[in-house]
Amino acid sequence: MKNHNEDEWLNRFKKDMEKLEDVYEPVVPERYQLLNTLNEFKAQRKRAFIRELIMFLVTAFVILTSYIVFTFKMPPVFLWVQGCAFVFIPIMLIAESKRKKRGNGVENNGF
Template sequence: MKDSREQEWLSRFKQDLEKLEKPFEAKVPEQAHMIQVLQNFKTRRKRAFRRELIAFLITALFILTSYSVLAFKLTSIFIWMQGLLICGLPIMFIVEKKRRKKRDEVSDYEL
């Protein structure tokens, strides 16, 4: 009698454990899928690197131009450059924010 109860309890216990483990089984991705995800990541990273490099070069050229304008004492050109920068900066932030929203990225800044 006691042995049959233990067997019954053990079988129910095993069934309950299988029910608990079933939803948590992880699917192993295929190699082709992993390669495709890796290639997508590499292309996105390469585009981001190019975009950051271009932004860096533009910033460096702007700083160099600003110093050369100040060195030659062309204040009117310097004032125009600062005005264009002040007008262009919010536009750059808005464009970047739209691009990040389109890709569902988290941004470090909020407008």
């Protein structure tokens, strides 16, 4: 009797486990879906690289301009640069925070 109950319980357990496995079988993506995702990631990474390169060049240009202004002692130019920075830096920070909130960065690639 004990053996029969254990066998019955084991059979029900196996059937229940098979049902769970059938329900939660993962979907394997097709090759074209993987390639599409990879191409999207590469395109996002390329846009991010270009954006970072532009920011680097702008920063380098600002540093070079500041060095020239200090070297030739041109206070009016320095004041204009400071005024422009006072206006444009908050605008750039707000735009960057909005871009991050939208999730257009490479970090958010769906994986």
